[in-house]
Structures are given as structure tokens and as C-alpha cells.
Amino acid sequence: MENQNNNQMKDNSSKQILLSVLGVAILVVAVVGVSFAAFTYTGEGTEENTISTGTLSMTYTETTNGISISNAQPTEDEAGKKLSSDNEKFDFTVSAEINGEAEIPYEIAAIKQVIPEPMVALQNKDVKLYLEKSEDGIDYTSAKEPTAFTPSGSTTEAGTPVGAMVLYKGTFQQSDEEYFRLRMWVDHEATLDPTNLQAFTVKVNVYGKAQAKAG
Amino acid sequence: MEEQQKKAREFVFSLLSIAFLIVVVLGATYAAFSYTGVGSADNTISTSKLTFEYIEDRNGINLVNAYPISDEVGKNLIQTNEDDGILSGYFDFTISSNIEYAFTNEDEEVPVQDPVHYEIYAKDITDEVIASESEQSLEKLDGQYVKVYLTSGDSEESLMGDEDTVPTWSSLEDSTEENSKTIYKGSFEENGSQNFRLRMWVAQNYTDGSAHRTFAVKVGVKTIK
Structure with a gap:
């Protein structure tokens, strides 16, 4: 009988101990959990992380009057390249301003114009075009x-449209300005019709489309 | 657990959205930039229009039954009636040039005109004339006995170069025109017209009277470079 009471007491103590341990464990977990739940942190950075776009612009400027030759005769290329009077050449500039990692491929094109009656248009094959380029507007080389x-x-x-003639292709990889000079003449092998006034007219356009720099 | 998964998905989705937005913004920034510079200046070359006229004065020259004469006499031949039995005289014609331009350069009142160069040539048509004649014995006069003399129609100033020497048909330079000789080359510096007078005669050194002989030409004009 006494042993049973002793055993029962021992069981009760074990249970109490177990409960206590569990209670403490729970308490510890609860305390720890509560500690973490209650512990918040904010680390505020000082470095700015920013994205912004670059700026791009392009400009085409005609610096002289257009070519105006009223008594065109068949001309050898070597002579045509040296035409020097104000009315025999056409100067213009193309410039770009680039801020950012972009480049602008561009094209210079000659746009053929309709010839008004009673004049008759010269044939495409009978008209020669010659373009020069310069970095400083003083010394020109063939483009x-x-x-x-x-x-x-x-x-x-x-963007050069159908029917136009591409005279030059270039790329602005940084802000820059380039000078161009156009000459035009009747090809030396052209057979002119002396009984008709014949003419050929072009305007110059510039087309550019920016893209991100490669690499 | 399910709540956490949901929040994780939402977090990843947000990150992807931001990344996509950055890409779109950057891409749109550069793709949207295109430029067209439209020119306003006309660049024009035009040719001139040349009107060239050759006007003949009534009949041409046709030497038949002509006698040898000296150059001094030949240079002064005047028109005589056919009834005299001697056909002599001269042949008058006019050349005119008119150039039109499409426009005038602003820097000049009148376009600078390149000279219009031309050639007066004579085509030998003797064979055709003989073929058309009913007289069977008509023969062609040798060109070395045919004198050719061109003067200005107004002043009668010689246009044959050497004032003292009148060339024969045979000595004239061959023209690029078929069966023709070049009589004169000239040019117009500006629009205008010029009169010419042509004389032909049998050279004084022709002595063969054994047959009837003839020589016939047609005059033409063409522009040259």
C-alpha cells in the first residue's frame, strides 16, 4: 500500500516536472517568439538608386543657297568635282547632341522634285551627284x-523613303557636328535635247534613328 | 503557409513588374527618338534650249556651161539672169541662234552663255543631178577645178581664212557629214543671226573642153561642240 502511494507520488512529481519543463519551454519559446515578434529593425540606406533617361537631339542646317545652274552642259567628273561658284555647290551641316549611352545612325538623302512644265526632266542616269564631308567646314574630302x-x-x-537616293550613311556616337557639300552636274555622256529646256531638281533631307550603344 | 506563399508570389510579381517597367521606360526612351531634317533649298541644274535656223535665199548654185575665170573675177561675181546663158552669181543664206534658259541666277542679270559653235558644210550632190538630167553626156567636173568662196553676207568680208587664196573643192577639209566638205566653222557668243554669201566658179587652170561637165552642192549647217 505504501509503495503504491510512493509510486503514485513519484508519478505525480514526474508529471509536475514534465509540465514545468514544458511550461518553461513554452514560456521560453513564447518569450523568444515574442522577443522576435516585438524586435523590428529598419536599416535606412544612404545611397540613392536612380534611373533617368538621356537626352538626344539632332539638327540639319542649310548654310548656303541651293545649286542653281541654268546652262548645264555635259561635264566630266573631274571637272564637276571642282565646281566652285556659289551657285554650283550646296553646303549644309548635320549635328547631334547626345547625353547618355546612345548613338544615332543617320542618312543623308537626295529627294527628287517634280519638274514643272514646259521643262522636261533630265533622266536619272544623266545627272551626277557628288558629296563631300568635312570636320571643320574648311577641308573637304569625298564622302x-x-x-x-x-x-x-x-x-x-x-527612314529614307522609296525613290530617294541615299548619299551618305553615318553614325553619331557622341555630340558632334559634321559639314557637307553637295555638287551636281550633267554627266559627260548625256545626250541633251537642244529643242527642250531640261532640268533636274533635288532637295536634301536627313534621317536619323537613335539606338542604345552596342556593348 | 498558404499566406506566406501568397505573399512570396506577390513579392516576386512586384519585382518582375518593376523590372519590366524599367526595361519599357528605357527602351521607349530611345526607340521613340527619330529625326527627319527636311530640306528647303532647291538644287537645280537645267539645260538651255537652242533654236537654230538656216534660211536659204531662193535658188542655189549650179555651175553649168561655166567658163574658167580668175579668182579676182570670181570673188566679185554678181547675180545675172539665166537668159544671159551664163549662170554665175552667188547664193545667200542666214543662220540665227536663240538660246532660252529655264531661269536666271540671282547673282547675274543674264545667264553666262556658252558660245554656240556651228559648221557650214556643202554636200556634193553632183551624181544625183547627173542622174536626173536627160543629157547622157553630162559628166562630173573634178573638184580640183571648183573654187569655193564664202563671205559675210553684209560686208562681203572673206571667211575663208587667207584673203589671197581661194580654196578648191578638193582642198577643203572633209566634214563629218557624208560626202561633204567643211566650208566654215563659227560661233555665236550671244543670241543673234548672221548672213552669208557663197560663190563657186570654175578655176582658171581648167582647160579640158572635151565634155560638158557639172558640179552641184547643197549647203547645210549644224551645231558642233
Whole structure:
């Protein structure tokens, strides 16, 4: 009988101890959990993380009057390249301002104009165009050798339309200004019709489309 | 657990959205920039229109039954009636040039005109004339016995170069025109017209009287470079 009471007492003590341990454990967990739940942290950075766009602009400027030759005769290329009077050449500039990692591929194009009656249009093959380029507007070098007017069969990526002639392709990779000089003459092999007034007129356009710099 | 998964999904979705937005903004910034510079200046080349006229004065020259004469006499031949039995005389014609331009350069009142160069030539049509004649014995006069003399129609100033020497048909330079000789090359510096007078005669050194002989030409004008 006494042993049973002793055993029962021992069981009760064990249970109490177990309960106590569990209670403490729970308490510890609860305290720890509450500690973490109650512990918040905010680390505020000082470095600014910013995204912003670059700026791009492009400008085409005609610096002289257009070519105006009223008594055009068949001309050898070497002579045509040296035409020097004010009315025999056309100067213009193309410039770009780039802030950011972008580049601007561009094209210079000759746009053929309709010839008013009673004049008759010269044939494309009978008209030569010659383009020079300069970094300073003083010393010019060939950008496109004398070439008969050759219309484009499709719109180019830069935007030169069908029927126009691409004279030059370039790319601005940074802010810059480039100078150009156009000359135009009747090809030396052209057979002119002396009984008709014949003419050929072009305007110059510039087309550019920016893209992110490669690499 | 389910709540956490949901929050995790929302967090990832937010990150992706932001990343996508950045890409779109950056891409849109550069793709939207395109430029077209439209020119306003006309660049024009135009040719001139040349009107060239050759006007003949009534009949041409046709030497038949002509006698040899000296150059001094030949230079002064005047028109005589055919009834005299001697056909002599001269042949008058006019050349005019008119150039039109599409426009006038602003820097000049009148466009600078390049000279219009031309050539007066004579085509030998003797064979055709003989073929059309009913007289069977008509023969062609040798060109070395045919004198050719061109003067200004107004002043009768010689246009043959050497004032003292009148060339023969044979000595004249061959023209690029078929069966023709070049009589004169000139140019117009500006629009205008010029009169010419042509004389032909049998050279004084022709002595063969054994047959009837003839020589016939047609005059023409063409522009040259």
C-alpha cells in the first residue's frame, strides 16, 4: 500500500516536472517568439538608386543657297568635282547632341522634285551627284564619289523613303557636328535635247534613328 | 503557409513588374527618338534650249556651161539672169541662234552663255543631178577645178581664212557629214543671226573642153561642240 502511494507520488512529481519543463519551454519559446515578434529593425540606406533617361537631339542646317545652274552642259567628273561658284555647290551641316549611352545612325538623302512644265526632266542616269564631308567646314574630302541619281527601291531603316537616293550613311556616337557639300552636274555622256529646256531638281533631307550603344 | 506563399508570389510579381517597367521606360526612351531634317533649298541644274535656223535665199548654185575665170573675177561675181546663158552669181543664206534658259541666277542679270559653235558644210550632190538630167553626156567636173568662196553676207568680208587664196573643192577639209566638205566653222557668243554669201566658179587652170561637165552642192549647217 505504501509503495503504491510512493509510486503514485513519484508519478505525480514526474508529471509536475514534465509540465514545468514544458511550461518553461513554452514560456521560453513564447518569450523568444515574442522577443522576435516585438524586435523590428529598419536599416535606412544612404545611397540613392536612380534611373533617368538621356537626352538626344539632332539638327540639319542649310548654310548656303541651293545649286542653281541654268546652262548645264555635259561635264566630266573631274571637272564637276571642282565646281566652285556659289551657285554650283550646296553646303549644309548635320549635328547631334547626345547625353547618355546612345548613338544615332543617320542618312543623308537626295529627294527628287517634280519638274514643272514646259521643262522636261533630265533622266536619272544623266545627272551626277557628288558629296563631300568635312570636320571643320574648311577641308573637304569625298564622302560619295560622283554617282548617277539612283533611287532607293524601299524605305531604309533610318527612314529614307522609296525613290530617294541615299548619299551618305553615318553614325553619331557622341555630340558632334559634321559639314557637307553637295555638287551636281550633267554627266559627260548625256545626250541633251537642244529643242527642250531640261532640268533636274533635288532637295536634301536627313534621317536619323537613335539606338542604345552596342556593348 | 498558404499566406506566406501568397505573399512570396506577390513579392516576386512586384519585382518582375518593376523590372519590366524599367526595361519599357528605357527602351521607349530611345526607340521613340527619330529625326527627319527636311530640306528647303532647291538644287537645280537645267539645260538651255537652242533654236537654230538656216534660211536659204531662193535658188542655189549650179555651175553649168561655166567658163574658167580668175579668182579676182570670181570673188566679185554678181547675180545675172539665166537668159544671159551664163549662170554665175552667188547664193545667200542666214543662220540665227536663240538660246532660252529655264531661269536666271540671282547673282547675274543674264545667264553666262556658252558660245554656240556651228559648221557650214556643202554636200556634193553632183551624181544625183547627173542622174536626173536627160543629157547622157553630162559628166562630173573634178573638184580640183571648183573654187569655193564664202563671205559675210553684209560686208562681203572673206571667211575663208587667207584673203589671197581661194580654196578648191578638193582642198577643203572633209566634214563629218557624208560626202561633204567643211566650208566654215563659227560661233555665236550671244543670241543673234548672221548672213552669208557663197560663190563657186570654175578655176582658171581648167582647160579640158572635151565634155560638158557639172558640179552641184547643197549647203547645210549644224551645231558642233
